[in-house]
Amino acid sequence: KHEEELDPRIQEELEQLNQPSGQINKLELQLDEARSSYRRILSDSARNLNSQGSQLGVCIDKARPYYEAHRLAKEAQQETQKAALRYERAVSMHTAAREMVYVAEQGLLGDRNTMDPTWQEMLNHATAKVNEAEEERFHSEQEHQRVTQLCQEAEARVQTLQKALKKVILKSKPYFELKAQFNHILEDHKARVFLLEEQVAKVKTRYSVALRNLELISEQIHTQRGRMRATGRRPSVCGGRSSPVGAEAGVSGVENNWADGEKTRLWVERHRESGWGQREQPVAEPAGSDCMSLISLQAIASDLEECDSVEHLGDMNEAGSVLSEEKGGVTKEKQESFIKQHHRSVSL
Structure with a gap:
């Protein structure tokens, strides 16, 4: 059996499938190790903190408000720094936009006679900026003023708690x-x-896409093969039909014989219209005799048609055992003898 070639797209997608497969295994191992390490450190830290807390006692709870206020003050300080950077960027953008407006205005003043639409558009854009x-x-x-005030309040609270809880703060400092x-x-x-989880998710997405x-x-290949099988069973309408082979050749021979019989019938009809079979009849025959003659000719034509049909069916039944060329000759001889017989009966 002919071995079909592999679609090159399949090879490409298999390569795209194999690469993420190895990466997924590697990243999942790293992710499992990172999670195990995180759980181990969390367990160790909890155990060490509990041990340290049992030694220090209640001073930890007393000093906790100070450290909480210190944490909030640190966060407020970071927010203040972000707000300050945002304000600086806004000031820089405002300065640059004003410079653009100045340049556009100078360009328009330089072209007083002609109002250049380019300068007008630049001026409008700069004004919007x-x-x-x-x-x-x-x-x-x-925003900068708000977070600065919060930072100042947090630092003031830290200073207040530090003065009030100075002893317990020093005692609980190791904890x-x-x-x-x-x-x-x-x-x-x-x-x-989190980073490994994101990487695993991306690689799995690539794997799913491949x-x-x-x-x-x-x-697509399955659909294409189905269409090829369908076109292989049924001949194409637009492509035409090839020359017959085998049993179809016999059938085509029968169709040719039928075409010869059809020519014979047309020949009889044409001669009947020209008065064939009526030349030797007496002139003084009654009207009934003419009618009978016409009916007789119609019957002959009908017999010829039936003969053509019967001979056609007979030739089709013999298509499997006799060569089409021999059948064509036999059928033609039968038709000629049949026509001569009817010719004699018409002449009589």
Whole structure:
């Protein structure tokens, strides 16, 4: 059996499928290790903190408000820095937009006689940018003032608690320093876990896309093969029909014999219209005799048609055992003898 060539698209998609498959296995192993490491560090930190807390006692709970206020003050300070950067960018954008407006105005003043639409469009665009930058600068300034006030309040609270809880803060300092150290390590491991999860999700998406492409290619190939089988069973209407082979050759011979019989019938009809079979009849025959003669001719033509049909069917039945050329000759002889017989009966 002829071995079909592999579709090149399948090879490409298989390569795209194999690459993510190895990456998925590798990344999933790394992800499992990162999760196990995170759980192990979390368990160790909890055990060490509990041990440290049991040694220090109630001073930890007393000093906790100070460290919480210190954490909030640090977050407020970071927000203040972000707001300050945003305000600086807004001021820079506003300055650049005003410079664009100045350049556009100078261009329009230089072309007083002709109002250049390019300069007009540039001026409109620069004016819109100035308005946007002005609004952004206003909002960023308001935000910067708000977070700055919150930061100042948080720092003031830290100073107040530090004065009030100075002894317990010093006593509980080892516990909170250890806790901050463990929190930093856990945050790093958590970030690594999240990164690996994102990478695994992306690679699995690539794997799914390649698998889906393979399914689509398979469906296309299946559909194409079905169409090829269908066209192989039924001849194409537009492509025409090839020369007959085997048994069809016999059938075509019968059709040719039928065509010869059809020519014979047309020849009889044409001669009948010209008065064939009526030349030797007496002139003084009654009208009934003419009618009978016409009926006789119609019967002869009908017999010829039936003969053609019968001979056609007979030739089709003999198509499997006799060559089409011999059948054509026999059928032609039968038709000629049959026509002569009817010719004699008409002449009589």
